[in-house]
Amino acid sequence: MTPAAQPPFSLYPELDATALGAFVSALESGDVTGLPPARAAEVAEARALAVFTRGKVTGADGDLLDAALWRHTGAQPRPMIVMPSPWTSLGWLAYAVQATLFAARGYNVLAYSTRGFAGSEGQVDVAGPLDVADGSRALDHLIERSTGPVTKIGFLGDSYGSGISQLVAAHDTRVDAVVALSTWGDLGEAFYENSTRHVAAVKALLKAAAKARLSPQTQSVFDNVLTGSDVRGTLRWAEVRSPFTHIKELNRRQVPVFFSHAWHETLFPANQTLRMFNELTGPKRLALSIGDHSGPEMSGVLGLPNRIWTDAHRWFDHHLKGIDNGIDDEGQFIGEVMWSKTLEPRPTWPSVTEQLQRLHLADGGELGPEAEAGWTATVLCGMDTPATVADKVVESGYAEMAGRPKVYLTEDIDRTVAAVWTAEPAAETVRLRGTPRLRVTYRAANPGSTFVAYLFEVAPDGTAHLVTHAPYSDLESPPDSLISADIELQATAYDVPRGHRLMLVIDARDPFYADANLPRATLAFTSPEATPSYLDLPLG
Numbered sequence: 001m002t003p004a005a006q007p008p009f010s011l012y013p014e015l016d017a018t019a020l021g022a023f024v025s026a027l028e029s030g031d032v033t034g035l036p037p038a039r040a041a042e043v044a045e046a047r048a049l050a051v052f053t054r055g056k057v058t059g060a061d062g063d064l065l066d067a068a069l070w071r072h073t074g075a076q077p078r079p080m081i082v083m084p085s086p087w088t089s090l091g092w093l094a095y096a097v098q099a100t101l102f103a104a105r106g107y108n109v110l111a112y113s114t115r116g117f118a119g120s121e122g123q124v125d126v127a128g129p130l131d132v133a134d135g136s137r138a139l140d141h142l143i144e145r146s147t148g149p150v151t152k153i154g155f156l157g158d159s160y161g162s163g164i165s166q167l168v169a170a171h172d173t174r175v176d177a178v179v180a181l182s183t184w185g186d187l188g189e190a191f192y193e194n195s196t197r198h199v200a201a202v203k204a205l206l207k208a209a210a211k212a213r214l215s216p217q218t219q220s221v222f223d224n225v226l227t228g229s230d231v232r233g234t235l236r237w238a239e240v241r242s243p244f245t246h247i248k249e250l251n252r253r254q255v256p257v258f259f260s261h262a263w264h265e266t267l268f269p270a271n272q273t274l275r276m277f278n279e280l281t282g283p284k285r286l287a288l289s290i291g292d293h294s295g296p297e298m299s300g301v302l303g304l305p306n307r308i309w310t311d312a313h314r315w316f317d318h319h320l321k322g323i324d325n326g327i328d329d330e331g332q333f334i335g336e337v338m339w340s341k342t343l344e345p346r347p348t349w350p351s352v353t354e355q356l357q358r359l360h361l362a363d364g365g366e367l368g369p370e371a372e373a374g375w376t377a378t379v380l381c382g383m384d385t386p387a388t389v390a391d392k393v394v395e396s397g398y399a400e401m402a403g404r405p406k407v408y409l410t411e412d413i414d415r416t417v418a419a420v421w422t423a424e425p426a427a428e429t430v431r432l433r434g435t436p437r438l439r440v441t442y443r444a445a446n447p448g449s450t451f452v453a454y455l456f457e458v459a460p461d462g463t464a465h466l467v468t469h470a471p472y473s474d475l476e477s478p479p480d481s482l483i484s485a486d487i488e489l490q491a492t493a494y495d496v497p498r499g500h501r502l503m504l505v506i507d508a509r510d511p512f513y514a515d516a517n518l519p520r521a522t523l524a525f526t527s528p529e530a531t532p533s534y535l536d537l538p539l540g
Helices: 017-029 037-049 091-104 129-144 160-171 187-191 199-208 216-227 231-240 243-252 270-279 295-301 307-321 395-401
Strands: 051-058 064-071 078-084 108-112 150-158 177-181 257-262 284-289 333-336 343-346 355-362 366-368 376-380 418-422 430-434 437-444 449-458 463-474 481-488 492-496 501-507 522-526 534-539
Touching (some): 017 037, 017 051, 017 091, 037 091, 051 129, 064 091, 078 091, 078 129, 078 307, 091 108, 091 295, 091 307, 108 129, 129 150, 129 160, 150 160, 150 307, 160 177, 160 243, 187 199, 187 270, 199 216, 216 231, 243 270, 257 270, 257 295, 257 307, 270 284, 284 295, 284 307, 295 395, 366 418, 376 418, 437 449, 449 481, 463 481, 463 492
Parallel strands (some): 078 108, 177 257, 257 284, 284 333
Antiparallel strands (some): 051 064, 064 108, 333 343, 355 366, 355 534, 376 522, 418 501, 430 492, 430 534, 437 481, 437 522, 437 534, 449 463, 449 501
16 A cells, blocks of 8 residues: 655745635636635625736746736825745745735735746745845835835745845845745854854755755755765855845835744844844834744735734834834834743843843752852763754744744763753743843863753753754864864743743754764863863843
């Protein structure tokens, strides 16, 4: 008996191509038979206001890009939005509902499939110069087909389309505002966090692009990340494709940018996007939410009520239409607290953290207020432990959003292959807000070493939830040298309940990351008197 064919891997597992196709067919024909009432009403409203057509945009090098256009008739001035597609074989179809909602609000909209994906010609350039040129060509196409004057222009993208949107805005002075959902700021840092290769993320990108046409350079770069080859060449390639590289132009023109992101993002970890956000000097807003890549905004892509997309509409209404809807008065940052889902607005990202609490790594596995030197905690390499980032890229985030975060059994963490430090039970709720920082010293017997640090919240029964984590690799120190690692764990907003403990776990292997250790080697963690090992907790 032949086994059933596995569905292709998608970074957007909740997207239903059949339902989206039916929605688009109804936009074209007006026949809403079979559509849910809410979608049927959206089709009817959009058709009464705008004309929907499919077509082709002539992109860079003459490549034809599959596109869809929502265009109003009449000669009155009107704003417009261009939407480059996510990293999916669905192409622009992923935006069908949201583009229709924007059209109903008075925008002319063009959504297109990025080169190499879906029905678009060319090869995947990963937000390179060809993609930037395509974005400007798509804008030309939309302007040429607008019957009245164009007032202001926005670019909006989710995931892959978000990076392209930022880069087009940096290069094309016609762009007045950006919405970048589940985005990146520094692609090199996303691929090589603390010199550690994100192999699970790259494998997920390759699987999701199984039907796409990758350029030879793109395939080579992804292969190099997986094998550890030509790191410098990959970083040069990534630099051009990083909005952070072009931030001076965004700041010179004070382009308003709205970001959304997830705390437990496994493709583009939040800290590199936060660094980009902090350096922007124009109007800006960031929403950080429970979940993983594209999860917090996904219900809005499906047409359901969604606060991320609501704010995206309000962002463009304010910055493209000039509507005084109060979004600029609500603060630059809003965070969703794990696991209560409480929303906390703050004036700025730095204002999230009000003070730091330093806990020292001490002998006997204690995490406490006093520095202690002279101890050693040895970790055996090559062995995995129950302490891991997540079970699956992207998909684990949906369980978190549903209120079912992964439960870790701390008693199953083998202390011979992991070093563990535990704090005293919290006397009152500990409000972690911001970016924890870890300084730790260790001795590696061999050249090349990797560790992953995890911060857990542990209940009295020993079960735990992951607060945050970060990997670290040293690829240059000589054998048997003492290595000092000073790293940021990924940012968080987490309430540790009274009576629960914080636990720091360090092991030498995680399937999400490349491992520079030799099998059966050891990492000996310690705390020199001159440079004690500690964990700084941001409190808010």
